Structure formats: structure tokens, C-alpha cells
Amino acid sequence: MNLNKPGKEHTRSYYAASVNEVTAYPQLTDHRSVDICVVGAGFTGVATALTLAERGFSVALLEANRVGWGASGRNGGQMINGVSGLAKIRKRHGDSIADILWDMKWRGNDIIRERIQKYNIQCDLKDGFLEVAPKASQIAYFDEYAEERRRHDFSHEYEIWDREKTRAMLGTDAFHGGFLCKRDGHLHPLNLCIGEARAAHDLGVQIFEQSPVTGIEHGSRPRVATGQGSVEAKAVILAGNAYSQLEPEHLSNLVFPAGSYIIATEPLSDDVIEEINPLDVAVCDANEVVDYFRLSADKRLLFGGACNYSGREPDSIQSYIRPRMLRVYPRLKDVRIDFEWGGKIGIVLNRIPALGRINDNVYYCQGYSGHGVCPTHLMGEIMSDAIAGTLERFDLFANIKHFRLPGSQWIGNQIIALGMLYYKIKDRIGR
Numbered sequence: 001m002n003l004n005k006p007g008k009e010h011t012r013s014y015y016a017a018s019v020n021e022v023t024a025y026p027q028l029t030d031h032r033s034v035d036i037c038v039v040g041a042g043f044t045g046v047a048t049a050l051t052l053a054e055r056g057f058s059v060a061l062l063e064a065n066r067v068g069w070g071a072s073g074r075n076g077g078q079m080i081n082g083v084s085g086l087a088k089i090r091k092r093h094g095d096s097i098a099d100i101l102w103d104m105k106w107r108g109n110d111i112i113r114e115r116i117q118k119y120n121i122q123c124d125l126k127d128g129f130l131e132v133a134p135k136a137s138q139i140a141y142f143d144e145y146a147e148e149r150r151r152h153d154f155s156h157e158y159e160i161w162d163r164e165k166t167r168a169m170l171g172t173d174a175f176h177g178g179f180l181c182k183r184d185g186h187l188h189p190l191n192l193c194i195g196e197a198r199a200a201h202d203l204g205v206q207i208f209e210q211s212p213v214t215g216i217e218h219g220s221r222p223r224v225a226t227g228q229g230s231v232e233a234k235a236v237i238l239a240g241n242a243y244s245q246l247e248p249e250h251l252s253n254l255v256f257p258a259g260s261y262i263i264a265t266e267p268l269s270d271d272v273i274e275e276i277n278p279l280d281v282a283v284c285d286a287n288e289v290v291d292y293f294r295l296s297a298d299k300r301l302l303f304g305g306a307c308n309y310s311g312r313e314p315d316s317i318q319s320y321i322r323p324r325m326l327r328v329y330p331r332l333k334d335v336r337i338d339f340e341w342g343g344k345i346g347i348v349l350n351r352i353p354a355l356g357r358i359n360d361n362v363y364y365c366q367g368y369s370g371h372g373v374c375p376t377h378l379m380g381e382i383m384s385d386a387i388a389g390t391l392e393r394f395d396l397f398a399n400i401k402h403f404r405l406p407g408s409q410w411i412g413n414q415i416i417a418l419g420m421l422y423y424k425i426k427d428r429i430g431r
């Protein structure tokens with residue numbers, strides 16, 4: 001890493017082209033002393049810093065590039081309940097923790113909604129997420145979702161759609177049905193991340209961009225170093241996720257970066273919108289390797305998917321993703337693609353986010369396996385609770401043993417790619 005070279009600017013995405021604020025926080029060039037130092041300004045880092053600042057801690061937030069530069073500023077913007085792996089935690093602990101898990105499932109959504117309101121963050125939030133079934137067998141999931149909501153007296157709107165209704169509402173015959181939930185939704189993720197960082201800054205969080213952390217000196221007050229400065233704190237939180245290479249002795253080969261890619265069309269006419277998504281809901285399929293799409297505030301179709309687990313970048317994102325979009329919407333064949341971009345998802349083998357402590361005062365959370373918009377916010381709260389001494393939810397995750405693949409990360413990625421090939425084939429069968 002060249003320490004004199006500034007970090008990178010945002011990738012050329014639709015989001016970067018439509019930000020509310022171009023951030024320009026300073027580089028760290030001196031020595032600071034705070035209660036908590038957070039490394040990485042994606043949702044995990046920013047949400048944690050904001051929660052800690054709300055609770056009166058002094059916080060420094062160090063970002064290698066720009067606020068929201070990683071997956072948080074590039075994702076599909078689908079605000080979906082749940083945390084991947086919760087079902088495995090439930091299996092381990094049984095019914096005694098069913099209510100805690102149900103609350104955790106929705107807590108990330110609630111935090112986001114509370115913050116948008118409290119800090120007046122303009123990020124195009126829309127209610128409504130529709131999970132769709134490319135295979136007839138997946139319809140059974142939707143009955144389970146409805147049953148779960150009935151059990152918990154769910155007060156928000158939800159509906160199971162049959163094939164006819166799905167065809168009528170999405171203007172495609174690609175799906176056998178869908179499950180609509182209005183407590184979920186979609187938003188402009190980069191504007192949310194930047195808005196939360198602004199709120200944190202207003203509460204006193206010291207934010208530094210273009211300040212990659214190069215190492216941590218452990219001790220009773222750990223010291224985090226960048227090329228030109230350092231921060232000493234009571235505790236450190238590592239939130240670099242799939243982009244981080246810090247603490248390899250403890251964290252390497254735990255999270256595997258996988259590429260996911262998105263294209264954004266030109267703005268679509270009102271007639272086309274009326275045919276393909278008049279309710280303006282986010283849509284994601286129920287496959288293992290998902291495709292997802294939604295409309296932006298200026299009526300572009302943002303279509304993403306095709307996770308690449310091997311670590312090899314596609315030669316052209318558009319030629320990788322556009323055929324998938326045309327399978328769902330052949331009528332868009334003449335529509336111009338204005339933006340194409342990709343980002344790294346952090347995959348964990350057992351799909352449970354890797355939350356834990358390297359020692360008493362260095363925490364980490366990473367690996368949301370492609371589903372992080374809401375879970376990052378939950379984890380920020382859980383880590384903030386742990387720092388203040390409340391460990392109940394923290395321990396549910398921290399006590400999970402994560403398997404670290406032997407060998408280099410490249411080998412790990414090839415093993416995962418091979419494993420995922422099985423699921424990709426399974427997704428294709430029975431359409």
C-alpha cells in the first residue's frame with residue numbers, strides 16, 4: 001500500500017452520480033485519543049459510530065477511501081428483514097430465544113427508519129419488498145413467511161401473490177408467485193450512509209477519509225495507525241468487511257469476497273413503469289444465487305445479481321447482467337444502459353455474520369453474505385451494547401464457531417466457487 005497515495009474515489013455508479021453530498025472529511029495527519037476507534041465507514045462502521053455517539057462516547061471513524069465507498073454505497077438498496085443464519089442460531093438454542101430472534105429480524109429495518117426520520121436523511125425510502133419464485137417449489141416459502149407473521153401478530157401489511165397477480169403487477173411471466181412485505185422496502189444506500197455519517201459528525205464523531213489503517217498495536221489502550229497519524233482508544237471496532245486485510249492472524253480466510261454486479265437503465269417512460277412495477281417495490285428472487293431489481297427515484301431499472309465467487313472480474317458487467325435482465329423483461333431490449341458497476345460481498349461459509357472479539361478491546365463484524373443493509377445496523381447496535389457491557393445478543397453470534405479454510409484466500413475463493421456452482425445448477429433446474 002502506498003501511504004502517500006490518497007485512497008480511491010467512489011466507483012462510477014448511479015448512486016455516486018446522484019449523491020446529496022460529496023463528502024470531503026480530512027485525512028488523519030496527527031495523533032488522537034478517543035473512547036472508541038472504528039475502522040471502515042460502510043454501514044457497519046457508520047451505524048456503530050452513530051449509535052456510540054448517541055450514547056455519549058467519543059468516537060473516531062477512519063475510512064481508507066470515502067464514506068460508503070465499499071458495498072454499502074454500491075448495493076441493490078433492498079432493505080430486507082432478517083440476518084442470514086438466524087435459523088441456524090435458533091436450531092442451536094431452541095424456542096427459548098424465538099422472541100429475541102424475531103425482534104432481531106426487524107431491528108435493522110427499524111433503526112434505519114428511525115434514523116431517516118430523526119436526522120431527516122433524504123434517501124428515497126419506499127415501502128415494499130417482493131420476494132419472487134422463479135421455481136414453483138419456492139412458493140412453499142411464502143406460506144411459511146405468512147404463518148410466521150400470523151404467529152407474531154405482525155401489524156404490517158403483507159400478501160401472498162399467485163402467478164396471475166405477480167404477472168399483472170410485474171409485467172413478466174418469469175415467476176410463479178411472490179410474497180410482498182410492506183415493512184421492508186428500498187432506498188438509495190449511498191445517500192443513507194452519507195446521511196448517517198453526517199448525523200454522526202454533527203454529534204461529534206471525528207471522521208477521516210482517505211486514511212487507510214495499516215495496523216493495530218494491541219494493549220490496554222490499542223493504537224490504530226494510518227500512514228500519517230494514529231488513534232488511541234479504549235476499544236477498536238473493525239468494520240472493513242470484504243475490503244479489509246487487517247489482523248490476518250485472526251480474520252483471514254473467514255470472509256470471502258464475491259463480486260456482485262448491477263446495471264442501471266436510462267429513466268423509463270411512465271407507460272413502461274405502469275407495466276413493470278406500478279407499486280414501486282423492490283424485487284428479489286428466492287434462488288440461492290439471487291437476481292434483484294427495483295426502480296430508482298428517477299425511474300431507472302436497477303438490475304443486479306450474478307454473484308461471482310471465484311474472484312475473477314467479468315470482462316464486461318453489462319454483457320454479464322443485461323441478459324439476466326432481458327430474461328425477465330425482454331421488452332427492455334432497446335433500452336440504454338447508463339451505469340454498470342460491481343462491489344464485493346463478504347461471504348461466510350455458514351452464512352452467519354462473523355461477529356466477535358480478537359481480545360477484550362478489539363471487536364469485529366463482517367460477512368453478511370450479500371444481505372447487509374439491515375443486519376449492519378443491527379450489528380452496530382449489538383457491538384455498541386457489548387462495549388457498554390450488555391452481551392446477550394453479542395454472545396449469540398460470538399459463540400458461533402466459524403470455519404477458516406486452510407491455504408490462501410485465492411484457494412478459498414475457488415473452493416467456494418465450486419460449492420456455489422452446485423447451487424447455481426440447482427437454481428437453473430426446474431424453472
Ligand SMILES: Cc1cc2nc3c(=O)[nH]c(=O)nc-3n(C[C@H](O)[C@H](O)[C@H](O)COP(=O)(O)OP(=O)(O)OC[C@H]3O[C@@H](n4cnc5c(N)ncnc54)[C@H](O)[C@@H]3O)c2cc1C
Nearest residue numbers: 040042043044064070071072075076078213240343372373
Ligand atoms: C453489488 C452489491 C449488491 C448488494 N445488494 C444488497 C441489497 O440489495 N440488500 C442488502 O441487504 N445487501 C446487499 N448487499 C450487501 C451489503 O451491501 C453489505 O452487506 C453491506 O453494505 C456491508 O457493509 P459493511 O460496512 O460491513 O462493508 P462495506 O460497505 O464494504 O464497508 C467497508 C469499508 O471499510 C473500508 N476499509 C477496509 N479496510 C480498511 C482499512 N484498512 N482502513 C480503513 N478503511 C478500511 C472500505 O474502504 C469500505 O469503505 C450488496 C452488496 C453488493 C456488493
